[in-house]
Amino acid sequence: MNVSVKKSMPVGTITAPASKSYTHRAVFIASLGKNECELSHALLSADTLSTMNACKMFGANIEEKTDPETNEKRIVVKGFGGKPKTPEKPIDVGNSGTTLRLMTALAAVADGEVVLTGDESIQKRSNAPLLKTLNEAGADVISVNGNGCAPLLVKGKIKPGNYVIDGGMSSQFISALLLSCPLLETDSKISIYNDLKSKPYVDITIEIAEKAGVDINEYLKWEKIFEKDGTESEKHVLIYSIPGNQTYDLGDYTIPGDFSSASYLLTAAALIPGADITMTGLFPSAQGDSAIVEILEKAGADISWDKENGVIHVSNKTGKRLKGINWDAGKTPDLVPTLAVLGAFSDGETRITNAEHVRFKETDRLKAMTEELTKVGAVIEETDYGLFISGEKSKNKMKGAPVCGHHDHRIVMSLFIAGMVIGGVTVDTAESVQISYPGFFEDMKKVGAVFEN
């Protein structure tokens, strides 16, 4: 699907869609338990439906229920009580990396053989560090094409013990291990080598596991590191210790709003003269992407956050231009496409660093954003670890053009807001917003965005 976006001035109030990361985990954790749990305000998007489908294949009962009084939809989960059954067919995770990683580790505590696969994009995303650790822990996990990517075949089970994993590629490997290890008979320890990227997502995992009565302990330990040249140094190593034989019981749970999804409209409102947007349902949260508020503040936007009521207000009454910022994206990979657009329309320079893990998403988002923003006139340079955008040099060059969404929801939504600023931007593969924000176009229409699809 193509969407052609004209210059738009967003005005109005929108409720933020529910968090994708919280929904994945709430559904998964409720499925690991035995007692019925009711999940309110869950996100029903392509990715979270993949998690629901996979959990059902492991034996959970998951149904949608509508509250007769409020008409609100709830998800009712009756889990398999820590004893996943062997799925009869291959699990298809679609486009969802989170689903693939959580289910691969779960498959390694289930009996029998489990096959996991997904779409073209998922078949290009490596899981090598997770496979290595699962195999060291006693499972037999094979990447069918030998490249660390799905299709994966999981045979044999992991045993409790002390394991290490590389944290530099994806935090989802760590989240996956942390959620399955409590089901093992005795205690386990996971040590992370290389800096853990995207750590806030692990914090979300631990937050919901704790809410379900499961202990996961995090600590730092000084350890001796032997370098290749023989020198010795000491370094803090992040360690998770996970008691075994635990049971999950999430109870009823309400999913918070999603800051990554909110970032598009908040950024559009900060950039566009005359815009005035209020977003509700955005309470302080473990989500790293709540940093979008700090980012827009740093860039000089008129933004306020009423944390008690979960309301963010952004406007640009005077039509001022924002200023470029430096941003370490280690904890906020999903904001990078939004930040690239912000940088292209701000004065001065924007430097996004520590973002190499952003290459391992639905697409290589550093490359994709560089290619697409260049088409609309931005002066942007892709570095090994991030992006460097010259707002100064881009200033008089930004002009609408056809761009490619790369079948990637975040690329599509960020290019859409570029379209709202300059007009004349046609984005292809726009249907991919279904992955995380199915109501995106409806919400954009509500606030007066002008577009055709």
Ligand SMILES: O=C(O)C1=C[C@@H](OP(=O)(O)O)[C@@H](O)[C@H](O)C1
């Ligand atoms: O665990 C999660 O819910 C996620 C973790 C992050 O991935 P990485 O840990 O691979 O960076 C993030 O980019 C993704 O959108 C969701």
Ligand SMILES: C=C(OP(=O)(O)O)C(=O)O
């Ligand atoms: C990378 C993302 O999700 P996942 O890894 O679950 O596919 C995302 O939502 O941007």
